[in-house]
Amino acid sequence: MKLATLKELNTERAARRPVILVTDTASGEQRLVKATDFAADPLSAELSKQLRMGKSGNVEVGGKKLFLNVYAPTARMVIVGAVHISQALVPLARSLGYDVTVVDPRTAFASPERFPDVPLIAEWPDVALPPLNIDHYTAFVALTHDPKIDDPALLHAFARDCFYIGALGSRKTHAKRAERLKAHGATDADIARIHAPIGLSIGAVSPSEIAVSIMAEITATLRLPKEHKEAAA
Amino acid sequence: MLDRDEDILKAAEDWQKAGHGVALATVVETWGSAPRPAGSNLVINDDGTFLGSVSGGCVEGAVVAEAMDVIESGKPKMLEFGVADETAWNVGLSCGGTIRVFVEKVG
Numbered sequence: 288m289k290l291a292t293l294k295e296l297n298t299e300r301a302a303r304r305p306v307i308l309v310t311d312t313a314s315g316e317q318r319l320v321k322a323t324d325f326a327a328d329p330l331s332a333e334l335s336k337q338l339r340m341g342k343s344g345n346v347e348v349g350g351k352k353l354f355l356n357v358y359a360p361t362a363r364m365v366i367v368g369a370v371h372i373s374q375a376l377v378p379l380a381r382s383l384g385y386d387v388t389v390v391d392p393r394t395a396f397a398s399p400e401r402f403p404d405v406p407l408i409a410e411w412p413d414v415a416l417p418p419l420n421i422d423h424y425t426a427f428v429a430l431t432h433d434p435k436i437d438d439p440a441l442l443h444a445f446a447r448d449c450f451y452i453g454a455l456g457s458r459k460t461h462a463k464r465a466e467r468l469k470a471h472g473a474t475d476a477d478i479a480r481i482h483a484p485i486g487l488s489i490g491a492v493s494p495s496e497i498a499v500s501i502m503a504e505i506t507a508t509l510r511l512p513k514e515h516k517e518a519a520a
Numbered sequence: 521m522l523d524r525d526e527d528i529l530k531a532a533e534d535w536q537k538a539g540h541g542v543a544l545a546t547v548v549e550t551w552g553s554a555p556r557p558a559g560s561n562l563v564i565n566d567d568g569t570f571l572g573s574v575s576g577g578c579v580e581g582a583v584v585a586e587a588m589d590v591i592e593s594g595k596p597k598m599l600e601f602g603v604a605d606e607t608a609w610n611v612g613l614s615c616g617g618t619i620r621v622f623v624e625k626v627g
Contacts (some may be wrong), residue, residue: 288544290627293533300529312548312622343559345549354548356559475586480577 292319296358303360307334310354312345326452330355340510360424362509365449367395367412367440368430372455375498377405383502385426390415392436412413412440426505427452428485432460438467445477451508453482453501482508494519532563536541540572541566543587547574547619552559554617563626568592572622575601586609587623596624 291307296319299306309330310317318490325334333346343356366373371392388406391397397409403421405457408415421427421476427444432455443463444452456464461483468478486500487507529544536542545562547554555576562572562580564587573581579601588596602618 290533290622293529293536293544293626297530310548312596312598315624341614343557345558354546354558356546359561383581398531404568415579457563507532 292317294426295319300358300360303424305338305357305359305424307337307354308358310356312354313352314460319375336370339512342362362424362426363421364426364428364505365390365416365419365421365444366430367391367400367436368428369393369402370409370432370495371494372411372430372501373457374401374417375495376501377402379498379502380426380505383406383506388419389441391431393431411437412443416443419451419479421447423491425449426509427453428486428501428505429454434464435468438464438471439512441468442471442473443482445473445480451482451505452480453485453504455485456483458484478492523586528561532565532572535563535565535569536627541591543590543623544626545574545583545587545599545623546621548598550617550622551619554615554619556619562621563592564588575619579619579621583621583623587591591624592625594625597620598622 292492296306299321307320308317316375320328320334325331328334336361337344337355337357341357341359346353346355351421352385362385362389364385366387366389367375369389372443373389377389385516388408389397389402390408390412392409392411394409397407399407429440431437437454441452441454448498455463466476482504488499489500491497491500523546532534532542533543543564545564547556547558547560556574560574562570562583564570564584570580570584573580583599586597586599599621609620
């Protein structure tokens, strides 16, 4: 690997931008494909498939055996609401490899006793969220059920293009929320990105079961190609 | 996306800048039960210092030895380890899988 390629790879990784390193394993020839160049690349279909699966693998193109090494940022989860469901969701998300942060301005909820050893920020979303540098590789979950907290948090998630945005609340609650968010400048496309009621429909009752349904929905959003997502939702 | 990686590639860059010979080993293919998935990296410098892993510790020693040759020659190598391989008796994967590891020089 050329030093310039390694430098470029490290720069992209530090900036949390996905890259794929394409190596001809017979000759050692290499090229680095950045996120912005995926669509125009001759291997576009293969690259996007590997990226979606977060998996490195081999392809054969024109008699050449190419190894596609996917370097994608670590997924993060931001949970707004230090509620009972969150207590179950934190360890679940971590076991799936997510870096988890919990935000809730209500100190009675956001206590270290309730959330030991997880980054916990007892601040309002406008203070807590900007320093987190939330990006596309973030699953964003709003669970407080309190518009004063969830609404500004969701507006932030739209702006940061999170790959998953979910919010707790019934259809009725969600309809009211949609009206409020639109009054704050959210578009119909923004509203359509919210998974609400949150989680896959698996008949979840307990907080832990709801956490499982949320985690399953996030996984489906991450892994399934676009056309299959409606079927899973 | 879900792979946690301590920053071994940054270490490789730093070693190279500090004047070390550096090699990068990458798992490119696995069969059966292999401890580390394709794409996993191990970086090695000419001191024999290494970071990361291509297996659960079963074949790293052999990869490091081969990496020394690669740093010397500058030519990439493809290594294969597994139960069917002769070397398996020496440095085989206890899990019974097979892996192919691509080793290349950095710089």
